[in-house]
Amino acid sequence: MPGKKYTEEHKVVYFETNVTGRLNIGNLVDLCMLVSTDQSSKLGISTEKLDLMGYGWIVSQNIIDVKRLPVDHEKIKITTQAESYNRYFCYRDFMMEDEQGEEIVKMHTVFCLMDKEKRKIARIKDEIVGPYEGDYTTKVERLAVPPVLKPEEAEITKKYRVRFMDIDSNQHVNNIHYFDWMLDTLPEEFLRTHEVKQFNIVYKNEVRSGEVVDSLTHFDEERLESIHEIRVGDKVSCTAKVEWQELK
Amino acid sequence: MPGKKYTEEHKVVYFETNVTGRLNIGNLVDLCMLVSTDQSSKLGISTEKLDLMGYGWIVSQNIIDVKRLPVDHEKIKITTQAESYNRYFCYRDFMMEDEQGEEIVKMHTVFCLMDKEKRKIARIKDEIVGPYEGDYTTKVERLAVPPVLKPEEAEITKKYRVRFMDIDSNQHVNNIHYFDWMLDTLPEEFLRTHEVKQFNIVYKNEVRSGEVVDSLTHFDEERLESIHEIRVGDKVSCTAKVEWQELK
Numbered sequence: 405m406p407g408k409k410y411t412e413e414h415k416v417v418y419f420e421t422n423v424t425g426r427l428n429i430g431n432l433v434d435l436c437m438l439v440s441t442d443q444s445s446k447l448g449i450s451t452e453k454l455d456l457m458g459y460g461w462i463v464s465q466n467i468i469d470v471k472r473l474p475v476d477h478e479k480i481k482i483t484t485q486a487e488s489y490n491r492y493f494c495y496r497d498f499m500m501e502d503e504q505g506e507e508i509v510k511m512h513t514v515f516c517l518m519d520k521e522k523r524k525i526a527r528i529k530d531e532i533v534g535p536y537e538g539d540y541t542t543k544v545e546r547l548a549v550p551p552v553l554k555p556e557e558a559e560i561t562k563k564y565r566v567r568f569m570d571i572d573s574n575q576h577v578n579n580i581h582y583f584d585w586m587l588d589t590l591p592e593e594f595l596r597t598h599e600v601k602q603f604n605i606v607y608k609n610e611v612r613s614g615e616v617v618d619s620l621t622h623f624d625e626e627r628l629e630s631i632h633e634i635r636v637g638d639k640v641s642c643t644a645k646v647e648w649q650e651l652k
Numbered sequence: 653m654p655g656k657k658y659t660e661e662h663k664v665v666y667f668e669t670n671v672t673g674r675l676n677i678g679n680l681v682d683l684c685m686l687v688s689t690d691q692s693s694k695l696g697i698s699t700e701k702l703d704l705m706g707y708g709w710i711v712s713q714n715i716i717d718v719k720r721l722p723v724d725h726e727k728i729k730i731t732t733q734a735e736s737y738n739r740y741f742c743y744r745d746f747m748m749e750d751e752q753g754e755e756i757v758k759m760h761t762v763f764c765l766m767d768k769e770k771r772k773i774a775r776i777k778d779e780i781v782g783p784y785e786g787d788y789t790t791k792v793e794r795l796a797v798p799p800v801l802k803p804e805e806a807e808i809t810k811k812y813r814v815r816f817m818d819i820d821s822n823q824h825v826n827n828i829h830y831f832d833w834m835l836d837t838l839p840e841e842f843l844r845t846h847e848v849k850q851f852n853i854v855y856k857n858e859v860r861s862g863e864v865v866d867s868l869t870h871f872d873e874e875r876l877e878s879i880h881e882i883r884v885g886d887k888v889s890c891t892a893k894v895e896w897q898e899l900k
Contacts, residue, residue, distance in 0.1 A: 418689070419682045419828065421821040423861075428817055434667040441666070476821045567836040568843050569676055569828075573669040573724045580667065580817075588815040592861060595816050613671075613840060 406497070407486035407537035410443035416478045422595075424651060426473040429587070429600055430580030433466060436498040436511055437579070439482045447535040451574070458520050459532065464493070465514040465547060468603040472508050472652070479503050486538030489528050492516060494538065495545060514547070550604055550645035553633045558620035560589045565616045577611050582642055586632040589621040594648075598628070601649040607642045617641060654745070655734035655785035658691035664726045670843075672899060674721040677835070677848055678828030681714060684746040684759055685827070687730045695783040699822070706768050707780065712741070713762040713795060716851040720756050720900070727751050734786030737776050740764060742786065743793060762795070798852055798893035801881045806868035808837045813864045825859050830890055834880040837869040842896075846876070849897040855890045865889060 420431040427435075444450055454460060474480045480500050487495040493514050500509035519526040564585045572578040582605070587595065611617055615636050622631040628648040634641040668679040675683075692698055702708060722728045728748050735743040741762050748757035767774040812833045820826040830853070835843065859865055863884050870879040876896040882889040 417686055418821050419679075419686070419826050422817055423819045423821065423823060425821040430817070431667075438665050438667070567832060568838075568840055569670055569678070569832045569836060571671045573666050573671065573673040575671060578667050584815060584817045588817060590816075592816055 406488070406539065408443075408447075408535075409483055409485045410439065410446065411481055411483040412439045412442060413479065413481055416474050416476055416480065418476050421476045424596060424599065425475050426599060426651075427475070428580065428583070429468065429473075429603055430578075430583035432468070432473070432500070432509065433511070433579045433583070436482060436484065436500075436513075437463075439498070440484050440496065440513075443484055443536075449532060449535060454532065455520070457532075459526060459529075460518045460520055461515050462518045463513055463607055464516050465549075465606045466511055466603070467513075467547065468509065468511045468600065468605075470509050470600050470602070470649075471506075473599050474500065474502065474508060480508070486533070486536035487512075488539040488541045488543075489533050490541050490544055491527055492525060493544065494528060494533060496538075512547070514545070548604060549606055550643040551631060553620055553622055553631050553643065557622040557631070558633070560621040560623060562589050562619050563616055564588075564619060566611055566613050568613060571613050577613075582607075582634060585617060585619040585634055586621070586644055586646075589619050589632075590623060590630060594625065597651055598648045599651050600646055601628070602647040603644065604646075605642060605644040609636075609639050609641050611636055611641045654736070654787065656691075656695075656783075657731055657733045658687065658694065659729055659731040660687045660690060662728055662730060664722050664724055664728065666724050669724045672844060672847065673723045674847060674899075675723070676828070676831070677716065677721075677851055678826075678831035680716070680721070680748070680757065681759070681827045681831070684730060684732065684748075684761075685711075687746070688732050688744065688761075691732055691784075697780060697783060702780065703768070705780075707774060707777075708766045708768055709763050710766045711761060711855055712764050713797075713854045714851070715760045715795065716848065716853075717758050718756070718848050718850070718897075719754075721847050722748065722750065722756060728756075734781070734784035735760075736787040736789045736791075737781050738789050738792055739775055740773060741792065742776060742781060744786075760795075762793070796852060797854055798891040799879060801868055801870055801879050801891065805870040805879070806881065808869040808871060810837050810867050811864055812836075812867060814859055814861050816861060819861050825861075830855075830882060833865060833867040833882055834869070834892055834894075837867050837880075838871060838878060842873065845899055846896045847899050848894055849876070850895040851892065852894075853890060853892040857884075857887050857889050859884055859889045 498511040632644040746759040880892040
């Protein structure tokens with residue numbers, strides 16, 4: 405049986421949206437992470453407490469399924485729930501509901517625990533995940549991962565320099581910018597007329613302030629699909645596969 | 653006597669902050685604008701209604717005075733109040749208070765009314781500003797404006813391309829990015845150890861998606877002062893003068 409549910413309400417505001425009037429995917433992920441952080445605080449294991457213990461959560465994958473994205477002014481409910489955990493991974497679900505109670509977005513997220521001193525992934529500790537009441541399992545989920553982007557298929561490449569303001573108080577490049585770097589490579593007319601159907605993103609290596617990233621994209625407009633890779637030199641920072649749908 | 657007051661509460665969240673843990677100036681302006689928009693809706697003259705009348709508000713200047721910037725998780729109150737208006741300008745004040753009721757930030761803003769069809773500044777209409785109950789005055793406020801940045805003094809120049817996601821549902825480059833383009837030119841170490849004391853920004857010409865802006869900066873670290881200009885080619889988009897203070 406999955407863990408405790410926790411819900412927050414949010415009203416989408418204009419600066420979380422783009423020209424289509426819909427919530428940006430990066431803002432959506434930020435809003436979900438905030439709800440998850442708030443649940444942690446409520447359960448007595450805030451980010452600050454975890455930090456004092458020498459640990460921090462890192463997200464290794466998000467799979468976002470979109471029925472429709474909420475629009476400016478829309479009131480939504482965001483619910484999160486720890487699903488399960490094994491020795492190295494915690495799986496968590498997020499659900500976004502509209503005012504009619506219809507699920508419009510869901511997200512499945514894989515978290516790891518980082519040992520801050522060793523800068524290495526740590527074994528999941530019972531005292532850290534216990535309060536969420538997710539199930540312990542020996543199984544590692546076999547989640548779909550974005551395909552490797554072959555260099556000859558990356559027909560679009562843009563460079564982005566990590567700016568001071570891209571780093572938030574968690575000392576990481578904020579989610580919004582990864583999504584921004586990836587999606588900004590696509591044609592504006594396409595972005596105006598389509599929205600994400602599924603966004604599968606895998607985080608591999610962190611990007612730091614002042615670094616210049618290459619955003620590589622393979623875009624198949626016919627199949628409504630794009631494949632993305634963010635690199636710093638030879639080092640892959642994150643990969644993603646996006647399925648698109650026409651805006652209604 | 654100035655107009656009706658309107659207040660909203662807000663809890664600062666991590667993605668509104670930078671590495672110093674403090675609210676970004678661009679996010680601060682966005683939060684204030686949101687409160688002002690919400691007041692307008694409450695008074696029956698929402699952005700949508702104004703749009704149907706053929707008008708839109710544009711901000712021509714913000715003068716932001718910072719005692720201290722709120723930090724991640726901090727609960728603040730934002731109050732706005734129409735101060736006065738004349739034939740072409742509306743003056744509005746914003747106050748940001750902490751939980752102890754201390755004023756930590758204030759902002760004075762100049763709005764103009766844009767005739768959307770003529771793409772020209774319109775005369776202020778009584779039926780539009782009446783509900784705010786600001787005073788009519790024949791006086792035009794003589795506000796300090798940022799000094800003209802002489803080309804030989806602009807020792808720092810960086811280029812930024814306007815990205816798809818920089819444009820919000822109001823169809824304008826969101827505030828955050830103007831501040832980002834200006835402040836990102838300054839040395840990282842300085843930004844980590846200082847915060848804004850006063851930010852005086854004047855908006856002149858709009859920047860559009862796909863355009864490349866030049867962000868020109870004169871930085872006087874000794875005087876804790878920076879002068880900024882955002883241009884697209886020969887056209888000045890906005891100018892600013894920032895006074896800085898050391899972070900406590």
